[in-house]
Amino acid sequence: MLIPMVLVFVLFYFLIIVPQRKRQRALDDMLNNLKAGDKVVTSGGIYGQIISVREDKRTVQLKIAENVRIEVARTAISGLQEAPEQ
Numbered sequence: 680m681l682i683p684m685v686l687v688f689v690l691f692y693f694l695i696i697v698p699q700r701k702r703q704r705a706l707d708d709m710l711n712n713l714k715a716g717d718k719v720v721t722s723g724g725i726y727g728q729i730i731s732v733r734e735d736k737r738t739v740q741l742k743i744a745e746n747v748r749i750e751v752a753r754t755a756i757s758g759l760q761e762a763p764e765q
Contacts, residue, residue: 710753713739718760721751726760 713719717729719741727741730748737753 706758709759710756713753713756719756720758720760721755722757723755725749725751 713729713732715729715731718726719729719739720726721741725741725743727743727749730740730742732739732753738750739753739756740748740750742748
């Protein structure tokens with residue numbers, strides 16, 4: 680009875696936990712390497728360009744339109760914008 684439980688745990692570990700750790704590590708690396716000029720998407724769906732990165736507050740300032748700038752938490756950034764395909 681113990682062997683099937685161990686096999687199920689091993690299966691879950693390799694199918695769920697390992698890929699999730701890899702995605703989280705990639706997201707953490709991306710957030711730590713943000714710089715001014717990067718085009719990003721927030722978790723709320725706002726597209727913008729990073730104007731400044733504030734290390735002490737852990738926030739970034741985004742330009743979302745002409746003369747419109749917002750400050751968002753770095754953790755609210757969900758990814759970089761992909762370059763449009765031509």
